[in-house]
Amino acid sequence: MNAPTSTTALRKPLPTAFLTALQAHFGERCSTAAAVREHHGRDESPFPPTPPDAVVFAQSTEDVAALVKLCADWRVPVIAFGVGSSLEGHLLAIAGGVCVDLSQMNKVLAVNPEDLTVTVQAGVTRKQLNDEIKHTGFFFPIDPGADATIGGMVATRASGTNAVRYGTMRENVLALTVVAAEGKVIRTSRRAKKSSAGYDLTRLFVGSEGTLGIVTEITLKVYPQPEAISAATCSFPSVDAAVKTTIATIQLGVPIARCELLDALTVKAVNAHSKLGLPELPLLLFEFHGSPASVREQAETVQQIAREHGGQDFHWATKPEERSRLWTARHNAYFACLQLKPGARSFTTDVCVPISRLAECIGETIEDTAQSFLPAPILGHVGDGNFHCAILANPDDPKEVDEAERLNRRIVARALAMDGTCTGEHGIGLHKMDFLVEEHGTDAVELMARIKRALDPLNILNPGKVVRLQ
Amino acid sequence: MNAPTSTTALRKPLPTAFLTALQAHFGERCSTAAAVREHHGRDESPFPPTPPDAVVFAQSTEDVAALVKLCADWRVPVIAFGVGSSLEGHLLAIAGGVCVDLSQMNKVLAVNPEDLTVTVQAGVTRKQLNDEIKHTGFFFPIDPGADATIGGMVATRASGTNAVRYGTMRENVLALTVVAAEGKVIRTSRRAKKSSAGYDLTRLFVGSEGTLGIVTEITLKVYPQPEAISAATCSFPSVDAAVKTTIATIQLGVPIARCELLDALTVKAVNAHSKLGLPELPLLLFEFHGSPASVREQAETVQQIAREHGGQDFHWATKPEERSRLWTARHNAYFACLQLKPGARSFTTDVCVPISRLAECIGETIEDTAQSFLPAPILGHVGDGNFHCAILANPDDPKEVDEAERLNRRIVARALAMDGTCTGEHGIGLHKMDFLVEEHGTDAVELMARIKRALDPLNILNPGKVVRLQ
Numbered sequence: 001m002n003a004p005t006s007t008t009a010l011r012k013p014l015p016t017a018f019l020t021a022l023q024a025h026f027g028e029r030c031s032t033a034a035a036v037r038e039h040h041g042r043d044e045s046p047f048p049p050t051p052p053d054a055v056v057f058a059q060s061t062e063d064v065a066a067l068v069k070l071c072a073d074w075r076v077p078v079i080a081f082g083v084g085s086s087l088e089g090h091l092l093a094i095a096g097g098v099c100v101d102l103s104q105m106n107k108v109l110a111v112n113p114e115d116l117t118v119t120v121q122a123g124v125t126r127k128q129l130n131d132e133i134k135h136t137g138f139f140f141p142i143d144p145g146a147d148a149t150i151g152g153m154v155a156t157r158a159s160g161t162n163a164v165r166y167g168t169m170r171e172n173v174l175a176l177t178v179v180a181a182e183g184k185v186i187r188t189s190r191r192a193k194k195s196s197a198g199y200d201l202t203r204l205f206v207g208s209e210g211t212l213g214i215v216t217e218i219t220l221k222v223y224p225q226p227e228a229i230s231a232a233t234c235s236f237p238s239v240d241a242a243v244k245t246t247i248a249t250i251q252l253g254v255p256i257a258r259c260e261l262l263d264a265l266t267v268k269a270v271n272a273h274s275k276l277g278l279p280e281l282p283l284l285l286f287e288f289h290g291s292p293a294s295v296r297e298q299a300e301t302v303q304q305i306a307r308e309h310g311g312q313d314f315h316w317a318t319k320p321e322e323r324s325r326l327w328t329a330r331h332n333a334y335f336a337c338l339q340l341k342p343g344a345r346s347f348t349t350d351v352c353v354p355i356s357r358l359a360e361c362i363g364e365t366i367e368d369t370a371q372s373f374l375p376a377p378i379l380g381h382v383g384d385g386n387f388h389c390a391i392l393a394n395p396d397d398p399k400e401v402d403e404a405e406r407l408n409r410r411i412v413a414r415a416l417a418m419d420g421t422c423t424g425e426h427g428i429g430l431h432k433m434d435f436l437v438e439e440h441g442t443d444a445v446e447l448m449a450r451i452k453r454a455l456d457p458l459n460i461l462n463p464g465k466v467v468r469l470q
Numbered sequence: 471m472n473a474p475t476s477t478t479a480l481r482k483p484l485p486t487a488f489l490t491a492l493q494a495h496f497g498e499r500c501s502t503a504a505a506v507r508e509h510h511g512r513d514e515s516p517f518p519p520t521p522p523d524a525v526v527f528a529q530s531t532e533d534v535a536a537l538v539k540l541c542a543d544w545r546v547p548v549i550a551f552g553v554g555s556s557l558e559g560h561l562l563a564i565a566g567g568v569c570v571d572l573s574q575m576n577k578v579l580a581v582n583p584e585d586l587t588v589t590v591q592a593g594v595t596r597k598q599l600n601d602e603i604k605h606t607g608f609f610f611p612i613d614p615g616a617d618a619t620i621g622g623m624v625a626t627r628a629s630g631t632n633a634v635r636y637g638t639m640r641e642n643v644l645a646l647t648v649v650a651a652e653g654k655v656i657r658t659s660r661r662a663k664k665s666s667a668g669y670d671l672t673r674l675f676v677g678s679e680g681t682l683g684i685v686t687e688i689t690l691k692v693y694p695q696p697e698a699i700s701a702a703t704c705s706f707p708s709v710d711a712a713v714k715t716t717i718a719t720i721q722l723g724v725p726i727a728r729c730e731l732l733d734a735l736t737v738k739a740v741n742a743h744s745k746l747g748l749p750e751l752p753l754l755l756f757e758f759h760g761s762p763a764s765v766r767e768q769a770e771t772v773q774q775i776a777r778e779h780g781g782q783d784f785h786w787a788t789k790p791e792e793r794s795r796l797w798t799a800r801h802n803a804y805f806a807c808l809q810l811k812p813g814a815r816s817f818t819t820d821v822c823v824p825i826s827r828l829a830e831c832i833g834e835t836i837e838d839t840a841q842s843f844l845p846a847p848i849l850g851h852v853g854d855g856n857f858h859c860a861i862l863a864n865p866d867d868p869k870e871v872d873e874a875e876r877l878n879r880r881i882v883a884r885a886l887a888m889d890g891t892c893t894g895e896h897g898i899g900l901h902k903m904d905f906l907v908e909e910h911g912t913d914a915v916e917l918m919a920r921i922k923r924a925l926d927p928l929n930i931l932n933p934g935k936v937v938r939l940q
Binding site for chain 2: 171
């Protein structure tokens with residue numbers, strides 16, 4: 001499988017004088033070693049690596065500002081990198097340039113439990129953040145599965161499990177420090193919970209995938225750790241029954257914290273990978289947060305709804321270590337699925353539809369993928385109307401790649417026809433740029449392109465991603 | 471008091487041929503009558519009316535698109551109008567042009583209780599919406615007090631009571647239909663609950679005050695009507711005690727639905743206006759939503775916290791008509807305060823600070839305003855860290871206006887020094903453009919200006935508001 005040919009043509013070698021200036025400024029923190037470049041030119045997408053020409057390890061906002069200024073002076077592309085867990089080719093250096101690795105910017109800068117906020121550098125990962133604030137009694141709920149950096153999660157407008165109750169990065173970022181295209185450092189907002197002061201720059205940078213500026217610091221909302229937490233699994237005779245249970249739960253307004261679907265094939269993969277011994281039937285994983293009384297009340301309501309749809313009795317995981325085992329298995333489901341077909345990569349779909357259309361959307365998708373010669377296990381954040389189909393294909397086999405893309409296109413078309421989106425949480429990257437136009441229409445995407453041109457007139461910030469410029 | 475002189479200089483008479491074309495297209499729905507223009511050139515701010523040259527009553531998105539196209543062809547300003555309840559001079563036609571009145575676009579277009587969404591035309595008011603969806607068992611919580619249009623609430627990123635639990639317009643708008651600068655109609659998003667598909671145009675238009683496009687249709691989140699609702703009032707020996715009760719309640723994570731402060735002077739005004747007979751002491755108004763058990767649990771927790779801070783016993787309003795009387799009185803507090811000083815207008819501040827700084831911010835504000843010769847009752851959405859000081863001044867008395875503005879500037883400076891915002895929910899309009907720069911810095915405001923130029927290159931959309939262009 002090749003990276004998109006229309007964009008690799010953009011690639012020009014770095015000017016020698018630029019590289020000299022870069023090395024003079026960053027010394028050993030600038031690398032052009034092949035292994036380092038290779039590592040920074042890939043993500044979890046099925047695209048092959050497309051390395052940058054150099055990698056700079058930033059340690060401060062000032063570092064990033066100096067780098068962006070230098071890149072602007074020489075019109076060299078610059079791409080921000082966290083841990084490389086993105087899924088749509090976001091990080092591929094299709095026009096060459098410099099990758100700025102933010103993983104050394106990993107300090108929790110301020111913890112303000114009295115305001116329910118924390119401020120972190122972009123390279124802090126979500127697990128690190130939760131470890132560091134655990135003693136305060138607060139936690140940061142957004143959990144995309146991968147131990148992504150907070151900066152990366154801002155860039156893709158990530159969500160994952162827990163979003164059904166706590167929202168996505170869209171709702172949980174209060175303020176950002178951003179290095180804009182000319183190397184100017186701005187702060188998008190103060191730390192007040194709400195504001196009507198001008199255009200919502202915060203929300204504009206959340207989900208902009210490094211194409212409008214490089215986020216270096218983030219102020220986030222945090223939440224009091226719930227007094228009580230219970231997790232339960234519930235097996236169903238069909239995916240349809242599981243999804244209908246979910247829909248009824250959401251429509252009733254039960255404030256569930258997590259509601260995850262695994263189809264029978266995913267359960268099988270997870271069993272093999274994590275030795276869970278779950279019944280190989282469609283499964284919902286629930287988590288309930290609240291006071292002990294409220295958790296009991298929620299669980300009883302949902303168990304009742306599940307029974308009405310043919311669900312079995314809940315299996316409880318109330319102890320932290322049991323819960324942790326269960327959620328680790330859920331988070332490893334992606335890797336577990338990869339092992340269903342050795343040598344395969346996953347072409348992971350990410351559609352999200354209004355909850356009333358979810359049973360129909362998943363049902364038709366299962367009918368469709370059942371006819372394919374590729375395995376396509378389904379899992380997802382069904383409480384939000386979001387699910388993933390992990391289409392397993394050998395990236396070196398054009399027939400398999402074509403089939404994976406064909407299924408992907410059909411799943412996206414189906415979701416769009418149901419007033420849904422092509423991506424609930426992974427972003428556009430390289431891979432969904434055509435879908436973006438199908439979803440929003442050319443006039444809306446042209447507004448996005450105007451914003452890109454206005455904020456990045458030299459087109460050096462992760463060029464060739466999200467929107468096509470004329 | 472005069473409208474800002476720097477901008478009235480922009481005013482040019484409408485070209486006759488333009489007016490002819492306008493009248494040919496809209497017939498009787500285009501008015502140049504003085505009374506109609508006068509009505510559309512004012513809001514609830516202390517600025518004197520600054521009427522547009524003509525008013526067009528739109529009945530559809532197509533009407534608005536045709537108008538904007540015509541205005542673009544002739545480079546004539548166009549200002550959207552709902553009910554005129556904005557507070558910062560948003561609607562004043564400082565550069566002349568056409569006001570487009572959206573009040574006839576008052577249809578609820580779609581109710582999707584199964585998805586917890588509704589789609590409305592921009593001229594639907596929040597009370598109308600809740601009346602029309604009452605039978606479905608759902609409600610729309612955002613409540614800025616005034617019976618504003620949903621379009622106006624989008625434009626100012628409104629919030630008000632209930633935001634402490636349900637969020638603001640930022641969190642509750644799912645998708646918008648917008649007429650962009652050249653008269654092109656775009657839809658910013660699908661109806662999925664979350665999406666990572668490109669730049670967040672929805673959030674960019676929310677809070678843009680008609681300067682980037684004219685919002686004609688809105689898809690909103692709605693919520694199941696709570697099984698149980700209870701409201702209570704609680705009197706305190708001091709504002710400080712009331713605020714500290716609020717802070718402790720928020721920090722504990724109690725999901726209160728409303729938490730409103732009235733200082734003793736506001737209580738006095740409300741008593742006189744709404745005949746409530748409340749003790750003339752600082753007061754908190756609470757509302758609790760949830761299951762009967764959860765409402766009981768929340769109320770007990772908050773009563774306990776209040777007692778620890780010297781609060782009196784709760785007075786309950788559990789019956790709908792008692793609650794309605796209480797909240798109507800709260801919503802009329804602004805008008806009640808105006809009556810404290812006949813002939814006065816209110817210079818209403820709107821700062822919002824991180825909750826941990828709220829007691830300090832309100833405390834210093836009270837010390838400050840106590841030294842002034844102007845009355846300045848305080849009320850606010852303290853659960854969000856947001857409060858208003860209704861500084862009462864005669865707009866025709868330069869000494870009073872100067873004093874009101876002096877107090878206003880000091881309150882804003884205090885909030886900014888505490889990492890807060892100059893406006894929690896009213897917006898920038900004409901009146902806070904300098905504060906916007908103080909709050910965000912020139913580089914961030916320059917990014918906003920770039921966005922304005924990119925999306926409205928002719929500068930015809932509510933020109934002269936929010937950001938200054940060079």
